[in-house]
Amino acid sequence: MYNHKLTHHLLPVLGLGLLFTFGCSKENPTPTDPSITAVSSQAIAAGTPGFTLRSKHYIIIAAGDELPAGIEGLTTAANGKVTSVLQEVGLALATSDDPEFAAKAAKITGVRSVVRDFTYQGFNPEARAVEAEALNVNPASTGDSNPYLPLQWGATAIQAPAAWNAGALGENVLVADLDGGFELTHPDLVANIQGSKSFVPTEPAQFMGAANKSSHGTHTAGTIAAADNSIGVIGVAPKAKLLLVKVLADAGSGSFSWMLQGILYAVQERADVINLSLGAAIPRHDQYLDENGKVVNDTKAIQELLVAINKVTSYATKNGVTIIASAGNDANNGNQDKSTVHIPADATGVISISSTGPMGWALDPLKANLDRFASYSNYGTSAIDFAAPGGDFALPGSAIVNFRGVTQYAWALDMVISTGRVSVVNGITRGSYTWMAGTSMAAPHATGIAALIIGRNGGSMDPVRVEAALRASADDLGQPGRDAYYGQGRLNAFRAVSQAQ
Structure with a gap:
């Protein structure tokens, strides 16, 4: 049974719910407003990208499209053990206690190389909660009955209600x-x-974190496809189906190997x-740390x-899957x-x-620039394809x-609620709603628009056509044409579905 009533609903707020932060923090005193719960003085949790080579975990890469026949036995002969075969893409995962395993296995006929797997560390958010009742003041749309739509400035920026x-x-x-x-039971x-x-070998898909921690995955899933059900927020593609892969x-x-397996599973x-x-920002130089430092x-x-x-x-796109990162x-x-x-942002x-976000939206919502380039976002002419609200x-x-019915820090309302x-x-069962900021929040806005385009075309659309539709309908911001900040433009859901063919 689900609770459809959101008056006095708890809204946990993340100062920064993103992967691979850049060491920024915002000091935040305990508010005196009685409707806001006391929060940590470190409202924005700064995460550090931790790239570590796993000394006993390896990726075997085929020289061609397929692994050699009998790769399990050949790996055993090289003092290793295959733990997973990704035959479709010519990869295998293996473990070994032998420090010379990579060199030995690389000599197998049909193997291109053997490299260490790696681990990386993402977000470590601090959460807080407020009591709130939202009032819908957005332009009339099919999503009006969702109480927190008025706080979803990102939907306005991409013209989702019009779509x-x-x-x-x-x-x-x-x-x-x-x-x-x-959170697999979120209403x-x-x-x-x-x-x-x-x-993740030791954890289920269900988020099992501590009560005071927020779920990054639940947040991105909601931005993509929270249902139009009059309960809370609404996703960019509210009738799309979700396959949630941890x-x-x-x-x-x-x-890294978990991500490879997850992509292949989705295909x-x-x-x-x-x-x-x-994602991981990996140094190009040739010195790295292993698990022992x-x-x-x-x-x-x-x-x-x-x-x-x-x-x-490449395998995913050849099989009709659009990938957004x-x-x-x-x-x-x-x-x-x-x-x-x-x-994976730089992969084929x-x-x-990239990410956009206002500064002081709640202070002047009619004049705030929703397309302002976000302070933390990576940029570069060849690095960015499109921008979206993050x-x-x-x-x-x-x-x-x-x-709009919520008592909150003004800076928090510049983030994305989901x-x-x-x-x-x-x-x-009661679901909460959380504010986060990051390119991690921009990507699901873009993914939702891609889903709208594909749905508009009856489903199963070639990724080249999807990207072409995104490009043809994006709002060209910044320098004319492709630029370092917005790429080929900030995505526009309404124009995308109006032009999609």
Whole structure:
């Protein structure tokens, strides 16, 4: 049973719910307004990208499209053990205690290379909660009955309500969201969840984090396809179906191999779009740390890891799956700083999304620039394909406002609100709603628009056509043509579905 009443509903708020943050923080005193729950003084949690080579975990890369016959036995002969075979893409995952395993296995006929898997660390958010009742003041649309639509400035920026009114809702489209754990019983998501799976060996797809931690995966899923059910928020594609695939632990850490398996699984399950609100900024130099903190020299590591991810993303796009990824949150200028490569955003066939967000929207909603480039977003002419709403937290100070029925910090309302944690009170399942900011929030806006385009065309649309439709309908902001910040433009849902063919 679900609670459809949102008056006095708890809204946990993240200062920053994004992967690979760039060390920014915002000090935040405990508010005096009695309607706001006391919060941590570290309202924005700064995460550090942790790239670590896994010394006993390997990726075997075929020289061609297929692995050698009998790869399991050949790997055993090289003192290793195959743990998973990704035959469709010519990859295998293996473990070994032998420090010479990679060199031995690389000599197998038909094997291109053997490289270490790697782990990375993502977000470590602090959460807070407020009591709120939202009032809908958005232009009339099919989503009006959802109480928190007035707080979804991102929907306004991309003209999502106009797209819904035009009949584009994402029907007959399956979106795979690869992320951390998910609240599988959230009232705004449950009707649209078609399936779920975890590639994190010790954790289920269900988010199992502590009560004071927020669920990054639940947030991205809601932005994509929260149902139009008059309960809380509404997704960009409210009738799309969700395949929720866990490739990051609830604490935000993950292995490269989990992401590879998750992408391949989404293809096997016939997803139309894959959302990747995750990634790693990997240094191009040849010295890395292993799990024990030891410096490892491996000149081929990054090049071969790119080969591995490109095999998987190329396979996905060739099989009709559009892949969308967050560009990263390091404020990196890709035109000047080429010391890192961003995986998966830089992989073959992946559409990379930068982030936009207002500054002081709640202070002057009619004049605030919803398309302002976000302070943390990566940029670069070749690095960015499109921009989408991801929110920001750059507004100075700690002003508290009463905005559209919600009493909140003004800077928090510049972020993206979406689905959050679930609680059960007296047998009733209640979903919360959380604010986050990052390119992790921009990517699902773009993914939702892709789902609208595919649904408008009856489903199953070639990724080249999807990207062409996105490009033809994007609003050209910044410098004319493709530029370093907005790529080929900020995406526009209404224009996309109006022009889609």
